Amino acid sequence: MESLLDHPIQVFEGVNVVNDEKCIIKVLKPVKKKKIKREIKILQNLAGGPNVVALLDVVRDPASKIPSLITEYVDNVDFKVLYPRFTDYDVRFYMFELLKALDFCHSRGIMHRDVKPHNVMIDHEQRKLRLIDWGLAEFYHPKVEYNVRVASRYFKGPELLVDFQEYDYSLDMWSYGCMFASMIFRKEPFFHGHDNYDQLVKIAKVLGTDELYAYIDKYGIRLDPQYDELLGRYPRKPWARFITSENQRYISNEAIDFLDKLLRYDHQERLTAREAQAHHYFEPVRNPVSGTSADGESEDSGASSA
The missing domain is CATH 3.30.200.20 (Phosphorylase Kinase; domain 1)
Known part of the structure; x- marks a missing residue:
């Protein structure tokens, strides 16, 4: 139970x-x-x-x-046990499978609003993935204001954290991007805030505060005064800063490019699920070369970084 x-x-x-x-x-x-x-x-x-x-x-x-x-029923293995076992190809394969579910629900006018590893069941033996728990899902209508008290903290898009209610399917793509970042950088969760305020601070320390202010100015968003003391100023951190000997086997130029097109403050700039499937990161999955398998790229991850 x-x-x-x-x-x-x-x-x-x-x-x-x-x-x-x-x-x-x-x-x-x-x-x-x-x-x-x-x-x-x-x-x-x-x-x-x-x-x-x-x-x-x-x-x-x-x-x-x-x-x-x-x-x-899906014979799921807990993600904290399963994800570290993944090869580079496994990450590409399962993230592509998850995009299929997101693209389908978005095409049917539905936002999931709670994308996170706990809601992605994977039967690794069968190479089967299922997106579950549609309890927070909602039908999308343009210009409608939605409740921002959705999604789990570590996967909440900036729009939820700044109380922007006219969000859309792109919220799911932020959550998906957080999952992807934690997989390739082996950092779970990727943005680890202690509360909703701290969650935005953790995001700003990576994506930069200038970029955050440009985003809120564009949409006429008023930040909660509490952020005045919390935010400070942070430059944008290059993705390369997160690469270690522990995670480098998952890193490629196309992986970084893909991540960069997902984790954007501005929801309108994020890839859609349809666009994401066409990204060159998924080329090995769309067109598998003979001999590429689930363990096609499982070289030793090397010594842990100091």
Whole structure:
């Protein structure tokens, strides 16, 4: 049994008695009816989409009337154990698989709003990835103001941290970029803020404060006065600063270029999921050369840096 962090929800592993296959039972507990309906509707809209967890059934406890979602089972390995084992090719392969799910949900007018490793199930044996937990997902409509209290702190886009409510699908691409950065630099999480204010400070220490102010000026955003004391001035930090002997096997010019096009303050500048799939970083995945395999590039990572 696993209790999800911020929600009064419990998740269990179950067995479908009809076909004896494993499944996942997500008991929704007393959550608002509207929210439950939204999650079900979103999963139904995404049915059959690439790498989106499949909704098998919705059942209700006859006595309590509490609904549960029955979804497909993925033999997941915890990301903290799995990711360090990845080869360079594995990172490219799975990040491409995740883009397929994001591109599909965005094409259906849906923002996931909680992209993070905990919500990406990977069965490494089967090389199968599924994007799960659509409880925070929402239908996107232009010019609509959305709640900024979404996503998990380490994966929150700058737009959420500065209370910019007219965000869109590009929020998911920031979260995706944070996942990618933590994978290639072997730094989990990549932006490690202690609270939401500190989270923006951690981002500014990498992307620079001049660039942050240019972004908020462009959109007429007023920063919370609390940032006056917290922010200071930081130059932009080159991505090369994060390369170590521990992570260099994941680093290439195309990996850095790809990351740079994702982790942008300005959401309009980030690659879309469709554009990201076309990036040359994924060339080995789109056109695999014979002999390139899951362990095609697993050279020894070398001695740890001092």
